[in-house]
Amino acid sequence: MKPSCWDRNFKNSKKCIICGNKFYVRGIRRQKTAKYCSVKCKAKDQKGKTPYNIGNAKTEEIKCKKCGKKFTAPLWETRKYCSHKCYLENNNIGEQVTGKLHWKWKGGITPENQKLRSSRKSKDWRKAVFKRDNYTCQECGVRGGKLVADHIKQWAFFPKLRFNINNGRVLCEKCHEKTPTFRNNNKKIAYEN
Secondary structure, eight states, X not given: OOOOHXXXXXXXXXXXXXXXOEEEOOSHHHHHHOOOSSHHHHHHHHTTOOHHHHTTOOEEEEEOXXXXXXXXXXXXXXOOXXXXXXXXXXXXXXXXXXXXXXXXXXXXXXXXXXXHHTSHHHHHHHHHHHHHTTTBOTTTOOBSSSEEEEESSOTTTOGGGTTOGGGEEEXXXXXXXXXXXXXXXXXXXXXXX
16 A cells, blocks of 8 residues: 555655644755744744854854954954944055056056046035935936936036035936037036136
């Protein structure tokens, strides 16, 4: 006589170490390692434990080289910093891979205008203009959507006003295209030095 499905399931069942319920286990490897009947039971068992404490890994307390904060790490790790942020700040990583130190350096062929437009100063100016105008188009009053930080006095002709927040305004794409200084609409405007 063939065994029923229940007999086969019962043969491959285990008891949950948290709630005591019996649960079916599939696969030979899983039969050896299964401890929990559900994700909830596993979460209850591991609540409050750090990844290093779950096994019997030996840990040590280390003092961060940058901020001095103490953190726990396993013995086999050679970490010296509590976070990725501290590591980057202490080693000046952003400065190490730019310019002549970058492996793809070609002798400074990037145009000065492109460097200025993609600089941190330019990004900060843009964010400040958006924040000041509350992410609202200053022409039609639309809030959100595709917005542009526009220079009131042109970038090319007024280099002293490039990063002045008062020289900026938020416009939606449609209103930006209507401005006299947009691409081919460029009508010559008197400029100061």
